Amino acid sequence: MSRAVTLRDVARVADVSAKTVSRVVNGDAHVTPSTRERVQRAIDDLGFEPNLVARSLRVGRADAIGLVVESLADPFFARLTSAVEQAALERGLAVMISSVGDLPDREAVVVRSLLVRQVAGLIVVPVAETHAHLEDPRQRTPVVFVDRRPDGMDGDAVVVDDLAAAETATRHLLAHGHRRVGFLGSQTRNPTTRLRLEGYRRALAAHGVAEDPALVALGAGTAQTAREAAEQLFAGPQPPTAVFASNMRCSLGLVPFLHSSGRTDVAVVGFDDFPMADSLLPAVTVIDHEPEAVGRAAAERLFRRLAEPDVPAETVVVPVRLVQRGSGELPPPAGTTGPRGADGGEDDPGRTTDAPVQQDGTREWEMAQEGGGRS
Amino acid sequence: MSRAVTLRDVARVADVSAKTVSRVVNGDAHVTPSTRERVQRAIDDLGFEPNLVARSLRVGRADAIGLVVESLADPFFARLTSAVEQAALERGLAVMISSVGDLPDREAVVVRSLLVRQVAGLIVVPVAETHAHLEDPRQRTPVVFVDRRPDGMDGDAVVVDDLAAAETATRHLLAHGHRRVGFLGSQTRNPTTRLRLEGYRRALAAHGVAEDPALVALGAGTAQTAREAAEQLFAGPQPPTAVFASNMRCSLGLVPFLHSSGRTDVAVVGFDDFPMADSLLPAVTVIDHEPEAVGRAAAERLFRRLAEPDVPAETVVVPVRLVQRGSGELPPPAGTTGPRGADGGEDDPGRTTDAPVQQDGTREWEMAQEGGGRS
DNA sequence: CTCGCCCGTGTCAACGATGTCAAGGTTGAT
DNA sequence: ATCAACCTTGACATCGTTGACACGGGCGAG
Numbered sequence: 001m002s003r004a005v006t007l008r009d010v011a012r013v014a015d016v017s018a019k020t021v022s023r024v025v026n027g028d029a030h031v032t033p034s035t036r037e038r039v040q041r042a043i044d045d046l047g048f049e050p051n052l053v054a055r056s057l058r059v060g061r062a063d064a065i066g067l068v069v070e071s072l073a074d075p076f077f078a079r080l081t082s083a084v085e086q087a088a089l090e091r092g093l094a095v096m097i098s099s100v101g102d103l104p105d106r107e108a109v110v111v112r113s114l115l116v117r118q119v120a121g122l123i124v125v126p127v128a129e130t131h132a133h134l135e136d137p138r139q140r141t142p143v144v145f146v147d148r149r150p151d152g153m154d155g156d157a158v159v160v161d162d163l164a165a166a167e168t169a170t171r172h173l174l175a176h177g178h179r180r181v182g183f184l185g186s187q188t189r190n191p192t193t194r195l196r197l198e199g200y201r202r203a204l205a206a207h208g209v210a211e212d213p214a215l216v217a218l219g220a221g222t223a224q225t226a227r228e229a230a231e232q233l234f235a236g237p238q239p240p241t242a243v244f245a246s247n248m249r250c251s252l253g254l255v256p257f258l259h260s261s262g263r264t265d266v267a268v269v270g271f272d273d274f275p276m277a278d279s280l281l282p283a284v285t286v287i288d289h290e291p292e293a294v295g296r297a298a299a300e301r302l303f304r305r306l307a308e309p310d311v312p313a314e315t316v317v318v319p320v321r322l323v324q325r326g327s328g329e330l331p332p333p334a335g336t337t338g339p340r341g342a343d344g345g346e347d348d349p350g351r352t353t354d355a356p357v358q359q360d361g362t363r364e365w366e367m368a369q370e371g372g373g374r375s
Numbered sequence: 376m377s378r379a380v381t382l383r384d385v386a387r388v389a390d391v392s393a394k395t396v397s398r399v400v401n402g403d404a405h406v407t408p409s410t411r412e413r414v415q416r417a418i419d420d421l422g423f424e425p426n427l428v429a430r431s432l433r434v435g436r437a438d439a440i441g442l443v444v445e446s447l448a449d450p451f452f453a454r455l456t457s458a459v460e461q462a463a464l465e466r467g468l469a470v471m472i473s474s475v476g477d478l479p480d481r482e483a484v485v486v487r488s489l490l491v492r493q494v495a496g497l498i499v500v501p502v503a504e505t506h507a508h509l510e511d512p513r514q515r516t517p518v519v520f521v522d523r524r525p526d527g528m529d530g531d532a533v534v535v536d537d538l539a540a541a542e543t544a545t546r547h548l549l550a551h552g553h554r555r556v557g558f559l560g561s562q563t564r565n566p567t568t569r570l571r572l573e574g575y576r577r578a579l580a581a582h583g584v585a586e587d588p589a590l591v592a593l594g595a596g597t598a599q600t601a602r603e604a605a606e607q608l609f610a611g612p613q614p615p616t617a618v619f620a621s622n623m624r625c626s627l628g629l630v631p632f633l634h635s636s637g638r639t640d641v642a643v644v645g646f647d648d649f650p651m652a653d654s655l656l657p658a659v660t661v662i663d664h665e666p667e668a669v670g671r672a673a674a675e676r677l678f679r680r681l682a683e684p685d686v687p688a689e690t691v692v693v694p695v696r697l698v699q700r701g702s703g704e705l706p707p708p709a710g711t712t713g714p715r716g717a718d719g720g721e722d723d724p725g726r727t728t729d730a731p732v733q734q735d736g737t738r739e740w741e742m743a744q745e746g747g748g749r750s
Numbered sequence: 751c752t753c754g755c756c757c758g759t760g761t762c763a764a765c766g767a768t769g770t771c772a773a774g775g776t777t778g779a780t
Numbered sequence: 781a782t783c784a785a786c787c788t789t790g791a792c793a794t795c796g797t798t799g800a801c802a803c804g805g806g807c808g809a810g
Contacts, residue, residue, distance in 0.1 A: 379766095381765095381766055381767085382766065382767065382768095383766080383767095393766085393767080393768090394767095394768075394769095397767065397768060398768095400767095401768085425766085425767075426765090426766055426767070427767095428765090428766080428767090429765070429766035429767040429768090430766080430767050430768075431767090432765090432766080432767075433766080433767045433768050433769085434767085434768075434769095
């Protein structure tokens with residue numbers, strides 16, 4: 001259990017000052033090659049590794065970023081996390097990760113726990129109802145919001161156009177003749193859910209369909225509770241003939257329920273693609289957005305801000321697309337349909353791009369200046 | 376952009392020394408109530424938050440643990456990570472995470488990057504071929520291996536009995552009459568894959584079935600490459616009638632391939648449960664082990680070691696069970712079967728527990744002293 | 751040749767917290 | 781009353797690194 005090797009140890013062996021060793025370690029150009037070589041040899045001989053905690057204290061910032069997500073068990077956030085971690089590693093930054101779970105109040109706690117560790121920046125999936133706990137720290141630590149933006153806060157964000165995407169999904173079902181379209185979501189205090197619910201409502205309104213409160217099931221925070229919410233949705237006297245599952249966990253609860261109860265005739269569109277979606281019968285139609293793309297965009301945005309603290313805030317809108325696989329194109333059972341035929345003419349065949357611009361596969365994203373495009 | 380509030384600032388306001396503030400912050404009992412109250416008020420007034428980086432430097436350890444997994448995009452590791460993070464949060468520890476991806480050499484890099492940040496301990500899913508890069512640091516930083524144990528290393532570990540589980544899975548297929556059973560796995564330098572392949576071989580041998588190299592497909596590191604490997608498996612003149620997918624990514628590649636090519640008559644047993652497995656037709660039979668249980672057990676083990684560095688190393692074996700859902704019980708097509716009937720008498724009906732002991736739902740795990748149970 | 755500049759290197763202090771030790775005060779036992 | 785033991789509190793050094801600054805020497809410009 002010998003003490004770790006420090007700069008001073010190296011300095012003694014190389015017969016220079018600690019400062020010079022520091023210069024070599026940090027690749028400072030102002031070191032004579034011969035000195036550099038001597039120091040380097042001492043470093044190698046002793047197996048010196050710089051203590052990043054000490055460095056962090058000295059420079060006032062840890063070389064780590066914090067990531068706060070809703071749930072790591074959700075494959076969407078897991079893949080997002082993976083992309084962030086990847087991008088951070090390329091820049092030599094560590095990633096401290098925290099998940100909030102379904103206790104929104106914990107967001108403030110985990111954010112604080114990251115801030116006291118002096119993270120250089122934060123990427124946050126906002127979950128809490130208010131974000132006052134972020135206002136103050138943002139003066140010192142840049143924050144990039146991802147997946148959604150908290151109410152009334154400006155700043156950098158990487159989002160999808162939830163409202164438009166949800167409206168598209170719902171219109172898709174309506175266009176296939178459904179009039180009793182269910183909505184499955186988590187909490188309305190979750191801004192994402194609220195926006196998606198609003199999109200759902202707009203689609204209904206556009207089609208002149210009155211909203212039936214019995215068709216809106218909320219409280220689906222996990223696959224388990226989503227399943228229960230779905231059960232209730234179908235327990236009523238007039239169950240839906242189609243359902244919009246407004247996030248991956250909802251799909252993961254809804255779809256197994258429909259399968260296990262033999263209701264695979266119900267049309268489904270899910271928000272977020274999920275594993276196996278295209279191997280089910282029918283395969284599940286989804287609104288897809290790549291979590292890796294979202295994660296990477298958020299990380300890049302944060303890095304840019306760390307490099308240039310004073311550039312104006314940007315909102316990156318990640319495109320989504322409707323992937324038609326079958327479940328979303330099921331017709332309603334005879335007798336429940338409205339005036340339109342089952343083959344609604346609203347959608348393009350095949351894969352339809354509903355987002356403002358199509359991703360081109362590189363890292364070019366549509367960028368919108370602050371405030372653009374949100375309602 | 377005002378400077379952060381420090382101990383000294385609080386000390387000045389409360390008219391005490393910095394040391395006393397430190398005592399209050401750390402709950403030291405030797406402070407007069409009146410002083411404590413005065414200091415506390417100053418802390419609240421100023422909004423003081425201790426700088427954990429400074430504390431870490433002083434005490435020589437960061438209050439964070441490192442977690443190194445193979446891939447966060449794999450839901451198994453994502454859920455494991457979630458459990459570790461949860462357990463760490465309860466103890467006020469941060470979690471720094473790194474994934475290795477499919478470049479085993481990166482393991483040493485990411486481990487190093489965590490060590491220089493002075494993590495108090497590491498939880499590592501071993502991926503690299505050698506773990507010499509861990510030998511030395513382990514003197515200072517405890518390491519718990521999880522999911523598998525690297526060759527020839529002792530120390531704390533939380534594992535599943537890969538060999539026995541894979542043998543069980545393969546026997547299950549053989550018992551249902553299959554004689555051409557395929558194996559889908561990643562790399563044989565991955566100890567997990569090697570053990571599972573060995574289990575597969577033992578099952579074949581036990582049933583007197585000769586191994587056919589054409590039925591062993593390796594190199595499936597991602598769902599995509601797994602799909603390609605599966606395609607090759609079925610491209611040969613004598614394709615398998617059953618396949619053992621030796622990890623989740625393999626299942627995630629194999630199953631969609633079988634579905635999209637209309638080969639849902641092929642029997643499948645997967646290692647690791649995956650989302651939607653029970654909603655597919657046929658539902659997928661799997662060897663299930665709870666990633667949350669594995670993660671939590673690893674975290675608990677690490678915490679115990681941090682508290683008592685000198686207790687002997689322990690290996691925690693997490694139980695697995697075979698979950699029969701249909702795909703693993705499919706009979707071989709007529710004409711390919713051996714002497715046994717389709718309804719092999721080897722397995723119990725319903726859910727079978729193959730691990731040494733059944734988990735009882737609490738945190739009691741079967742503990743094995745070092746060296747027990749591995750071959 | 752001299753002045754000034756830059757280059758290589760070193761000295762010193764500081765980042766913000768805490769361990770060590772000691773001072774002064776109080777309490778209790780004799 | 782006296783002394784020991786204890787309690788509260790503070791001064792100081794220190795964790796390992798880096799920023800600010802200084803110093804001496806070489807070199808180019810005038």
